Amino acid sequence: MDDDLALPVLPTSVPRLTLRPLTADAMEAYYELIVRNREHLTRHGDYEEMKVATREAVARDFASPLDRNLRFGLWFEDQLVGRADLNPVDPPRYSMGYWLDEGVTGRGYMTAACGALIDFARAGLGATDVFAGVTHGNDRSVAVLERLGFGAVAEFEHYTRFHLSLHTE
Numbered sequence: 001m002d003d004d005l006a007l008p009v010l011p012t013s014v015p016r017l018t019l020r021p022l023t024a025d026a027m028e029a030y031y032e033l034i035v036r037n038r039e040h041l042t043r044h045g046d047y048e049e050m051k052v053a054t055r056e057a058v059a060r061d062f063a064s065p066l067d068r069n070l071r072f073g074l075w076f077e078d079q080l081v082g083r084a085d086l087n088p089v090d091p092p093r094y095s096m097g098y099w100l101d102e103g104v105t106g107r108g109y110m111t112a113a114c115g116a117l118i119d120f121a122r123a124g125l126g127a128t129d130v131f132a133g134v135t136h137g138n139d140r141s142v143a144v145l146e147r148l149g150f151g152a153v154a155e156f157e158h159y160t161r162f163h164l165s166l167h168t169e
């Protein structure tokens with residue numbers, strides 16, 4: 001997808017739960033989401049930058065992102081409850097990253113969101129493969145990926161790499 005093309009809003013299989021392009025107008029809501037999830041996000045050693053992220057650092061990241069991720073906010077009605085990204089590591093191969101407000105875990109929201117993101121990757125971006133890396137011990141993240149059909153393909157010192165093939169044959 002051309003960098004200048006706007007990302008679409010993606011409905012999910014859960015009513016009123018949508019993925020919307022994460023842009024600067026959601027900055028305050030996103031910052032508040034980080035503040036109330038600092039411990040949840042960093043429990044397995046991931047997202048270390050979230051532990052200390054200031055409002056200014058978050059604003060800078062929205063203004064000039066250091067990555068080329070296709071960023072989506074996960075919204076339940078008008079409440080921002082998480083984030084899910086596609087990282088164009090080596091198109092048509094993408095990797096996926098995701099996290100959820102601790103207060104809405106256990107409802108299937110992230111499985112639904114990642115399912116919608118994968119459908120978009122396949123149909124909207126022509127993706128052939130999606131990867132995700134999960135730090136050892138993050139069993140709930142592994143469960144999300146397994147529900148979506150991913151399988152473990154490589155073990156590293158700190159994490160396992162998961163893969164989903166989107167090839168149709």
Ligand SMILES: CC(C)(COP(=O)(O)OP(=O)(O)OC[C@H]1O[C@@H](n2cnc3c(N)ncnc32)[C@H](O)[C@@H]1OP(=O)(O)O)[C@@H](O)C(=O)NCCC(=O)NCCS
Pocket residue numbers: 040041044046098099100101104105106107108109110111112132133134135138140141143144147
């Ligand atoms: C990883 C993370 C997103 C998983 O959250 P989650 O709430 O377990 O995942 P889902 O939203 O898909 O919900 C699944 C849970 O809802 C339940 N559920 C209820 N209805 C469901 C439905 N229709 N479909 C699927 N699951 C459903 C499942 O049984 C499961 O609960 P369980 O783990 O107690 O069995 C979350 O723990 C998180 O944000 N962690 C911190 C950041 C992180 O680790 N990100 C991933 C880095 S690789």
